[in-house]
Every structure is written in structure tokens, then in C-alpha cells.
Amino acid sequence: MSTPTATAAAPSPAAPVRIAVIGAGLMGREVASAFGRWFALLDCPVRPELVAVCDANAAALDWFRQVPTVRHFDTDHRVLLARPDVDAVYVAVPHHLHESLYLDVLRAGKDLFAEKPFGLDLAAARRIRDEAHKLGRFVRVSSEFPFLPGAQRAFQLARSGALGRLLEVRCAFLHSSDLDPTKPINWKRQNKFCGEAGVMNDLGLHVAHLPLRLGWKPTSVYAQLQKIYPTRPDGKGGTASCDTWDNATLHTTASIGGHPVLLTLEMKRLAPTETNTWIFEVLGTDHGVRFSTKEPKTLWRYTRTPEQTWSKTDLGFGTPFKTITGHIFEPGFPDILQQMWAAFLAERAGLLGDRFGCATPDEAVAHHEIWAAALASHHEQKIAHLA
Numbered sequence: 001m002s003t004p005t006a007t008a009a010a011p012s013p014a015a016p017v018r019i020a021v022i023g024a025g026l027m028g029r030e031v032a033s034a035f036g037r038w039f040a041l042l043d044c045p046v047r048p049e050l051v052a053v054c055d056a057n058a059a060a061l062d063w064f065r066q067v068p069t070v071r072h073f074d075t076d077h078r079v080l081l082a083r084p085d086v087d088a089v090y091v092a093v094p095h096h097l098h099e100s101l102y103l104d105v106l107r108a109g110k111d112l113f114a115e116k117p118f119g120l121d122l123a124a125a126r127r128i129r130d131e132a133h134k135l136g137r138f139v140r141v142s143s144e145f146p147f148l149p150g151a152q153r154a155f156q157l158a159r160s161g162a163l164g165r166l167l168e169v170r171c172a173f174l175h176s177s178d179l180d181p182t183k184p185i186n187w188k189r190q191n192k193f194c195g196e197a198g199v200m201n202d203l204g205l206h207v208a209h210l211p212l213r214l215g216w217k218p219t220s221v222y223a224q225l226q227k228i229y230p231t232r233p234d235g236k237g238g239t240a241s242c243d244t245w246d247n248a249t250l251h252t253t254a255s256i257g258g259h260p261v262l263l264t265l266e267m268k269r270l271a272p273t274e275t276n277t278w279i280f281e282v283l284g285t286d287h288g289v290r291f292s293t294k295e296p297k298t299l300w301r302y303t304r305t306p307e308q309t310w311s312k313t314d315l316g317f318g319t320p321f322k323t324i325t326g327h328i329f330e331p332g333f334p335d336i337l338q339q340m341w342a343a344f345l346a347e348r349a350g351l352l353g354d355r356f357g358c359a360t361p362d363e364a365v366a367h368h369e370i371w372a373a374a375l376a377s378h379h380e381q382k383i384a385h386l387a
């Protein structure tokens with residue numbers, strides 16, 4: 001009789017972590033999909049099982065009826081939270097509901113995988129963070145792009161100190177989905193649902209996660225905020241006010257290695273030619289690194305030489321958690337979403353090791369501090385300073 005090998009994808013013998021989803025929209029379905037192919041992961045010590053789904057719109061639950069592990073379908077999140085067979089909850093609802101639903105999850109005794117921006121504004125984010133701390137709940141916040149192999153490589157190079165004295169850093173997340181003025185309005189384009197920070201609330205954690213993890217928190221901000229289309233079709237034959245900031249470019253200064261460094265944070269919904277482009281670029285006096293989802297298998301690096309030259313490395317599937325996927329294949333968004341969940345579950349179990357962890361409540365609060373300063377900067381048309 002042959003002995004099973006360690007890589008034979010034997011399921012983890014430990015009981016699965018029972019997960020519930022509140023908000024059965026775009027992101028709720030992505031999570032179900034990631035769990036459904038958990039067997040692709042080779043070395044994740046924890047296994048999730050999606051057991052319950054809740055959406056205020058009953059029709060949104062129907063898609064989940066094909067997921068064999070789901071046994072509870074609820075339209076009231078309080079009913080779901082009263083269920084004893086749920087260990088942790090993923091909440092993916094519009095931003096104005098984050099605070100009340102996240103607090104309900106924590107007070108029901110469940111751990112929380114939250115969505116960005118972690119509350120409508122800074123005050124809400126602080127209240128959620130503080131309640132989680134008081135109750136001792138494990139909470140992390142969704143931010144997928146740092147789990148891409150290219151992002152991991154760029155992060156490690158930036159962290160290593162090998163780039164020399166840093167000159168400038170650019171972090172960007174660029175969409176063009178709102179360029180069409182006939183696109184009907186939705187909750188993400190209205191302050192009362194998305195928050196006054198607008199596109200910064202929507203796309204901001206994606207750009208702020210790595211600099212904050214590296215300890216590069218801005219000390220000052222000069223913000224250029226743009227509202228491009230003030231109205232949009234309301235989808236019912238009329239028009240509706242579109243009052244969120246569409247594009248935000250923040251020229252910030254961070255103290256890195258004892259020196260002031262230019263850190264540019266760009267979040268745009270009207271960026272012609274860009275679909276879902278995430279960029280992380282760090283330039284130092286000795287070396288530089290650049291990664292963009294525009295070229296998802298390419299890591300750009302330079303080394304100071306008499307000639308100014310970028311060199312490129314073709315990347316494979318070097319994700320933090322090992323998978324069955326061929327090492328030369330290209331990863332995509334569903335893969336990094338699964339990696340992010342593996343990090344959440346491993347860290348919750350105390351088994352993350354030296355792998356990259358998900359965004360923390362403190363990082364979510366810190367990113368709101370930057371957006372609050374950016375709003376003040378734009379309002380007063382001057383540089384705003386952060387504490």
C-alpha cells in the first residue's frame with residue numbers, strides 16, 4: 001500500500017470554519033466561488049465552509065442555492081447572526097450600512113471579515129475598531145491586490161531597504177467604468193450611501209494598504225478632487241444627483257528613513273484606457289520597482305547604472321499560499337481573493353507565519369485619516385497635516 005504524499009491534496013482533517021455572508025451581491029458571490037475551489041490550495045492550514053447567506057433582497061439569495069454547503073438563507077441579518085453554527089461573517093453591503101452591521105456581527109460573538117472602507121467615515125471606522133478591540137473579536141478588511149505575486153515581490157523589495165534613499169512612491173487604482181455619462185446611478189455614486197470621501201472610500205484601501213503596511217503614513221496631504229458628471233440617469237427615466245468625488249489625486253509626504261518622500265495616491269473612476277489598473281511603484285536612489293495589473297506577469301526593476309534602464313522579469317504563480325496551479329501560469333482576481341481569504345483564516349487560527357496578512361482595523365482607520373485630511377485640504381485649498 002502506498003503512503004499518501006504531502007502534496008496529494010488530502011483535505012485538512014480539522015473542522016471547517018463556518019462562514020456566513022451578509023450581502024449577496026458582486027463580492028458575496030466571489031467569496032462563494034473562492035471557497036468552492038478551496039482544494040486548489042496546498043498548504044493552507046484552515047478550511048472554510050460557506051454555511052449561511054443573507055441579503056435584504058430575497059432574489060439575491062437564489063444564486064447561492066447552487067452552493068451545496070449553504071444551509072441557511074435569510075433576509076434579516078439578525079436572524080443569521082443568532083445562528084450558533086456560524087463562526088465568522090463576511091459583510092459586503094453598501095458603505096452606509098457598514099457600521100451598524102459590523103457592530104451587530106461583533107456583538108453577536110462572531111469574527112468579522114469586513115469590506116472596505118470599514119465605515120462611512122473616520123468616526124465610524126474608529127467606533128468599529130474600538131468595539132472589536134473591546135470585545136476581543138478577530139477582524140480584518142478586504143484588500144486583494146497585495147496578494148498578487150508581482151505586488152508581493154515589489155512589497156518585499158520596498159521593505160528590504162535595498163532601494164537606497166527613497167525619492168518617490170506612486171500608488172494608484174484606476175477605473176474608466178464611469179466615463180459613460182449614460183451609465184445609470186448606483187449607490188456607489190451617492191454620498192449618503194458611499195460616504196463624503198467618494199472614490200477614496202470606494203477605491204482607497206487598495207492604494208493605501210501597502211504604504212501603510214510599510215509604515216509610510218502621510219504626514220501631510222494636498223488633495224485634488226474632481227466631480228466630473230454632477231447628474232446621471234436614475235434608471236427610471238429621470239436623472240439623479242451624482243455627488244461623490246469621481247477622481248482623487250493626493251500629493252502626500254511620508255517620512256521614510258528619516259527623509260520626506262513624495263507619496264502619490266491616485267484613485268480614479270474616470271481614467272481613460274484603464275479597466276481595473278492597480279499600480280505600486282517605488283523609486284530609490286539605487287534601485288526601483290514597479291508593478292501594475294496592466295502587465296500582471298511583469299515585474300519591472302531598475303538598478304542605478306550610467307544608463308537609465310528598466311529590466312523586466314516574467315512572473316509565474318508565486319502566491320503566498322501554494323496551489324495546485326502550474327508555477328508558470330498567470331494569477332487573476334479570483335486567485336488573489338482566495339489567497340486573501342486563506343490569509344484571513346490562517347491568521348485567525350494563529351497560523352499565518354511570515355506570510356502577508358490582510359488589512360487590519362488600524363490600517364482601515366489610518367486610511368480614513370488620510371481621506372479626512374484630503375477633504376480638509378480640498379475644502380481649504382491648502383496642505384493638510386496629519387497627526
Ligand SMILES: NC(=O)c1ccc[n+]([C@@H]2O[C@H](COP(=O)([O-])OP(=O)(O)OC[C@H]3O[C@@H](n4cnc5c(N)ncnc54)[C@H](O)[C@@H]3O)[C@@H](O)[C@H]2O)c1
Nearest residue numbers: 023024025026027054055056057060092093094115116142
Ligand atoms: N474588495 C473589493 O475588491 C471590492 C470590490 C467591489 C466592492 N467591494 C465592497 O463590497 C461591498 C459591497 O459591494 P458590492 O459591489 O458587492 O455591492 P452590491 O451592490 O453588488 O451588493 C450589495 C448587496 O448588499 C445587499 N444589502 C443591502 N442592504 C442589506 C442589508 N441590510 N442586509 C443584507 N443585505 C443587504 C444588497 O441587496 C446587495 O445585494 C462594499 O463595501 C464595497 O466597497 C469590494
